[in-house]
């Protein structure tokens with residue numbers, strides 16, 4: 092499903108624009124004025140600890156939830172007033188893979204292509220299986236897939252119909268290190284094809300590895316937003332030491348959040364596991 096950009100006049104401007112979003116659940120003020128833009132064809136990471144409000148932002152952008160205040164648009168379509176147009180332009184891959192276990196990987200893909208009334212579902216399935224390195228496993232039941240294979244299949248399924256914008260909500264949470272690397276490859280593949288990707292993550296290294304631009308959501312607001320090198324410049328000038336070391340995003344995060352005197356800390360989740368915001 093491609094957007095006819097010449098007739099809609101949506102050709103310019105960012106892929107996603109978010110301005111002053113606020114959302115509360117009863118007394119809990121989750122979003123308190125969230126503002127950011129995502130450039131077309133870029134990978135944007137919304138980084139925040141558990142409960143920061145990342146899924147709430149994604150649900151608003153994918154028209155599943157109404158904000159209390161603020162505006163948001165996707166490919167120029169307003170999420171409140173043009174929800175159907177927004178839904179045609181996006182795909183959403185949630186934290187928990189939505190694939191059918193009984194079917195094979197290929198059958199899952201063919202099913203979705205049929206449901207979307209696309210021509211030649213078999214060819215679409217085979218192309219996606221090849222792009223996400225699932226050809227060898229194409230005819231096996233999904234119940235035999237590893238976590239990384241499932242998540243890759245999930246991402247492949249969300250690409251059927253070529254949505255220009257894809258939301259990946261914590262694509263690697265709960266995966267082992269090898270599976271995370273496989274999913275990272277899949278995200279890079281999306282970027283290579285020019286899809287705009289907004290991903291949420293609580294992993295600093297994931298944002299550092301994948302994103303062109305990173306926004307840190309903390310206490311309901313975006314407290315930092317920039318490229319990795321821009322975020323690194325927020326640190327005091329590097330000390331001259333015998334061995335020069337580039338600051339990691341983790342150090343940038345600590346410098347920003349730690350400076351507020353919060354109880355947030357960054358800890359290694361496990362000796363070999365990814366670093367996670369607590």
Ligand SMILES: Nc1ncnc2c1ncn2[C@@H]1O[C@H](COP(=O)(O)OP(=O)(O)O)[C@@H](O)[C@H]1O
Pocket residue numbers: 116119121139140141142143144145146147148
């Ligand atoms: N439907 C809901 N009702 C009440 N509280 C909610 C609801 N959805 C989320 N929350 C709360 O809002 C906060 C932000 O949630 P969420 O957006 O899921 O954060 P994240 O995805 O960053 O972990 C959390 O404290 C969560 O418990």
Ligand SMILES: [Mg+2]
Pocket residue numbers: 145146147186260261
């Ligand atoms: Mg979430």
